[in-house]
Structures are given as structure tokens and as C-alpha cells.
Amino acid sequence: MRREEIPFLVLNGGNLFFSRESLRPEKLAAGKLLADLIMSSFNKMGCDALNVGAYDLSLGVDNLRKLEKNANFPFLSANILDKHDKYIFTPSIIKMAGGVKVGIFGLCDDALKIDKLPAGQKIKVVNPLDKAEEISLELKKKGSEYTVLLTNLNIRDCRRIAQRELPIDLIIGSSKENRISLPILVQKAYIVHVERGGKSVGRLDVTFLGAAGVENLPADVRYKGKIVGDRLFLLNHFFPLKIAIPDHPEIGPMVESVEAKLSRLQQVKATRSMSVGANIKKSSLAKGNGYVFAKACATCHPEQYARWQKTAHSQAYQGLVEQEKHFDVECIGCHTLGYEMPGGFTDIRQVGSYAGVQCESCHGPGYLHVQSKGQEKLAHKLGDGEMCLSCHIEEKSPEFDLLPFFHRICGE
Numbered sequence: 001m002r003r004e005e006i007p008f009l010v011l012n013g014g015n016l017f018f019s020r021e022s023l024r025p026e027k028l029a030a031g032k033l034l035a036d037l038i039m040s041s042f043n044k045m046g047c048d049a050l051n052v053g054a055y056d057l058s059l060g061v062d063n064l065r066k067l068e069k070n071a072n073f074p075f076l077s078a079n080i081l082d083k084h085d086k087y088i089f090t091p092s093i094i095k096m097a098g099g100v101k102v103g104i105f106g107l108c109d110d111a112l113k114i115d116k117l118p119a120g121q122k123i124k125v126v127n128p129l130d131k132a133e134e135i136s137l138e139l140k141k142k143g144s145e146y147t148v149l150l151t152n153l154n155i156r157d158c159r160r161i162a163q164r165e166l167p168i169d170l171i172i173g174s175s176k177e178n179r180i181s182l183p184i185l186v187q188k189a190y191i192v193h194v195e196r197g198g199k200s201v202g203r204l205d206v207t208f209l210g211a212a213g214v215e216n217l218p219a220d221v222r223y224k225g226k227i228v229g230d231r232l233f234l235l236n237h238f239f240p241l242k243i244a245i246p247d248h249p250e251i252g253p254m255v256e257s258v259e260a261k262l263s264r265l266q267q268v269k270a271t272r273s274m275s276v277g278a279n280i281k282k283s284s285l286a287k288g289n290g291y292v293f294a295k296a297c298a299t300c301h302p303e304q305y306a307r308w309q310k311t312a313h314s315q316a317y318q319g320l321v322e323q324e325k326h327f328d329v330e331c332i333g334c335h336t337l338g339y340e341m342p343g344g345f346t347d348i349r350q351v352g353s354y355a356g357v358q359c360e361s362c363h364g365p366g367y368l369h370v371q372s373k374g375q376e377k378l379a380h381k382l383g384d385g386e387m388c389l390s391c392h393i394e395e396k397s398p399e400f401d402l403l404p405f406f407h408r409i410c411g412e
Contacts, residue, residue, distance in 0.1 A: 007098035010046055013174030013193075014053025014106065014152040017067070022116040023058050030262055031059060035067060037258045041251050043072045051106030051150030052077040052089055053174055060118030061088060076106030076150060079131040081124055088123060092135050094144055100208065103144030105135045107151040109175070128153060132161045132168065140167040146206065146232075148172065155193070162186035169232070170204065183236045185226060190234055200240045207233040242399075259324065266327035285342035286379070290367040293337070294358040297366065300374065304359075311409050313357035326351075334391035337361050362387050362410075382410060 017035040042050070050056075052075050056064055061080075065088070068075045078091035092105035107128040114120040132149065139147050148170045151158065154177050162171065165187050173193040183192045183204075194202040207217065209231055214222055217233060225235035247255070294314075298305035308314055316335040320326040326335075327348055336351055337358045338344025343365050345354050360366050364379030380387065385406030392400040 009048045009095060009097050009102060009104075009148075010042075011048060011104065011148065011150055011172060012042070012050045013150045013172040014051035014108070015055040015174045015176065016042075016050060016053070017064075018055045018058040021054055021058060021113055022118075028059070029265055032063075033258050033261055033265075035059070036070075037254060039067055039071055040254060043070075044248065044251055047071075047073045048095060049073055049093060049104050049106070049150065050075050051152065051172075051174070052080060052108055053152035054109055054112040055152075057112070057117050057123075060120075061123050062119060065089075076104065077108055078105050078135045079107050079110065079126045079128050081126060082122060083124065092139055094139065094142060100206075101143050101145045103136075103139030103142070103147040105139065105147075105149060107131060107149060107153060109151075109153050109157070128157065129161060129164075133164065133166055136166045136168050146170070150174075155191070158191050159186050162189035162191060169228075170206075172202075183226075183234075185228065188229055190226075190228060190236075192236060194238060200238050203237045203239065205235040205237070207235075209233055263324040263327060266325075266329070285365060286368065288368060289365045290343040291338055291354070291360055292366045292370050293353045293360070294356075296370055297359045299370075301359075308359065313361075313409065316357045317351060317355035334396075338365075357391075382406075385410070 017038055018031060023031045050071075050073060052064065056075075064075065068089075074090045074093060076092065077089040078087070080088050082088055089106075092103060094101055094103050096102070108125055110125040110128055112125050114123065114125070117123075128151070136147055136149070144167070147168050149161070149168050150172050152174045153161075154175045155173065158171050158173055161168065163186060166189075168189050171189055171191045173191065175193075183190055185191075190204070192202055192204060194200045205225070207225075209227075210216060213230075214227055214233055217225075221235060225233050227233055294305060294308065312319070317326065320328070320331055320335045325331050329348065332348050332351075333339045334357075336345075336356065337354045337360055339348075339354070340346055345351065362380060362382060366378060368376040369378050385402055388400075388402060388406060391397075392402075392405075
């Protein structure tokens with residue numbers, strides 16, 4: 001079967017390669033490695049089109065165009081232009097899927113901070129709502145039977161486009177600000193948005209109804225989907241990408257290879273400063289206070305210490321070492337005690353006694369508390385475990401459930 005006749009399309013709404021608009025200089029090498037890996041993975045997955053989102057331009061438009069040369073699919077954008085009002089990327093395409101002509105185009109949010117981009121002066125981002133009308137009508141004239149918009153616009157602007165009743169059937173969003181958990185229908189446009197951070201894949205089944213309408217569909221399908229107009233039946237699915245899902249036999253080794261390269265990069269770039277209190281992120285330490293580490297707590301709290309030793313918290317740093325991520329500054333803070341904190345450490349090559357998530361990670365430095373034999377209260381009360389959420393954020397702990405976890409670990 002030729003690729004042009006496949007019954008499905010693999011599409012991405014943008015913001016695929018990076019997680020912010022600009023990268024710090026020390027992140028450039030790692031950023032390029034990850035972008036190449038992602039692009040190669042999408043080649044393996046048979047991606048059909050990618051919208052250029054704001055974050056995809058983090059290394060500049062020239063770098064992104066070089067990346068596109070190695071892609072087996074087009075990078076789309078109908079509103080990113082050069083200074084002569086010429087398209088930099090392909091604005092739209094038409095592909096056959098299941099015998100249907102599907103028009104696809106991409107739009108970038110015009111709130112993009114061009115001045116933060118490398119060589120940002122080379123581009124401009126024109127009004128996406130105006131381009132939505134122009135391109136969707138063009139695709140209709142070219143014979144598009146089903147038109148898809150890929151975009152990183154926020155949900156408000158996606159709704160505004162849908163309310164114009166343009167010939168757009170599906171809007172696939174990728175803005176990190178969007179939080180819609182289920183697809184929504186606005187006028188005749190269906191808006192879908194999967195979770196950010198690559199935590200899930202969305203699949204939309206589109207059925208073009210015949211004369212008998214929805215009655216020809218199986219009952220177990222008919223009551224789960226949505227009829228749009230008099231010709232379309234839509235059934236949406238979300239597939240969470242859980243750790244239990246086995247790696248792809250080709251992509252898995254590619255990821256492992258890049259992770260090994262990143263580990264070596266991070267080790268080389270590890271900070272050489274061990275000055276206590278450098279690069280402080282939070283409020284200063286109380287006078288005379290400091291960290292005493294978990295063993296000091298065991299003297300008065302032996303039961304709590306014994307319970308802590310059996311938890312994943314006590315082995316949190318070792319887990320990083322086993323994954324060769326112990327030189328990753330994005331991980332080290334949540335797997336150790338006091339990283340870049342007053343009284344803590346800054347040299348990720350010399351973690352020492354700061355390894356693991358310890359009592360003082362939640363309670364705060366305990367030197368004064370220990371010296372006063374408990375008379376000096378610790379800085380932080382546990383409450384209902386709100387401090388857990390500083391590390392167990394959605395992107396890093398997608399299956400984290402605060403209260404059961406808190407009571408199991410802390411026994412509160």
C-alpha cells in the first residue's frame with residue numbers, strides 16, 4: 001500500500017523539540033542532541049506533518065530548517081514569514097487518508113518573543129486568525145474534504161478560529177497553557193489537545209457517514225462518539241504513555257545512546273565550585289543553622305528513621321546514578337538534600353552526605369533543632385504534604401497521588 005493511501009495520519013501540533021523559547025548557552029549541545037533524537041523518532045513513527053510552534057524555534061529558524069532536511073515529513077507554518085513576506089516553511093499540504101483528501105496547515109502563536117530567538121530578526125509572525133481564514137479557504141478550493149489545523153495557539157484563540165465557521169474540521173492544539181481533558185466542539189470544528197510533555201498520544205477516528213447515517217455504526221461505538229453536522233462521526237481516544245509500555249525495538253536503543261552522550265556532557269560540564277551558599281535560590285539560612293543529615297535525626301526518632309530507610313527517598317540519588325543522570329542539573333535538586341540551597345552544596349560531582357531525599361528535605365535544616373534537643377522548632381511543618389509538589393510535578397511524576405503517597409512515606 002502506498003503511503004499516500006494509508007487510512008490514518010500521524011500529526012503533531014508543535015512545541016515538539018524544546019520546552020522553552022530560548023536555551024541557555026550551556027544547554028545548546030544537549031538541546032541539539034535531543035532535537036535530533038526526537039526528529040529521528042518521528043521519522044520512525046511515520047509522522048506526516050509537524051506544526052512549527054514557538055518552542056521549536058529555540059535554536060533559531062536556520063537550525064530548524066537544517067533539522068527539517070533530515071525529516072521525512074514537512075514542517076508546516078502559514079504565518080511565520082521572512083522579512084519579504086515569503087513563507088519560510090510549507091504553509092499547507094493535502095494528503096490522502098482512507099480515500100479522503102485531508103488538508104493540513106500550521107499556525108504559530110503570534111505572541112512569540114522574537115527578540116529572544118537566535119537571529120530572531122530574520123522572521124516575523126503574522127496574525128494567525130487572518131491566516132486561518134486565508135489558508136483554510138485555499139485548501140477548500142484545492143479539494144480538501146477534511147481540513148486540519150495544527151497549532152500552539154491557546155484554547156481561547158482556538159475557539160475564536162472555530163467560531164468563525166471556517167472550513168476547518170479539526171484543530172489539534174499543543175499550547176502548554178491548555179488544560180482541556182476532553183475534546184470540545186465549537187460550531188463545526190472539533191478541538192483536541194493531548195497532555196503536554198509527551199505523556200499521552202491522542203487518536204481521533206473520523207468516519208464519513210453514508211445515507212444510513214450513524215445507524216450503520218456498531219452500538220458500542222455509536223454511543224461513545226459525536227456526530228458533527230450531517231456527515232461526520234468522531235470518536236476520540238487518549239493513550240497514556242506509561243513506563244510499563246515496552247520500548248520500540250529501534251527507538252529504545254536510540255534513546256539509550258543519546259542518554260549516554262548527555263550523561264558524558266553533563267559530567268564534563270559539572271560545576272567546579274563547592275562554595276556553600278553559592279547560587280542561592282531561596283531565603284537565607286537562619287543564623288547558626290545548617291544541615292545535620294538523616295543519621296542525626298535517628299537518635300531521637302529511630303522509628304521514623306527506620307521507616308525512611310525502606311523508602312525510595314533514601315535511595316533517590318542512587319537511582320540517578322543507575323540511570324546515569326546524576327550529573328543532570330534538572331534532576332539533581334529533587335534527588336538530593338540542599339542542592340544550591342543555603343547551607344547546602346553546589347558541586348554535583350561531590351554529593352557526599354547530601355545524597356537522597358532526607359528528613360531535612362521537607363523539615364528544613366536541623367542543626368539548631370538537634371543542638372537544642374528539640375527546643376528549637378524545625379522550619380517547616382509537614383501539614384498535608386504540600387512540599388511534595390515542589391518535586392512531584394505533573395511532568396515528572398504523572399502517576400503521583402499526593403495524600404496516599406504522603407501518608408505511606410511519612411506515616412502522618
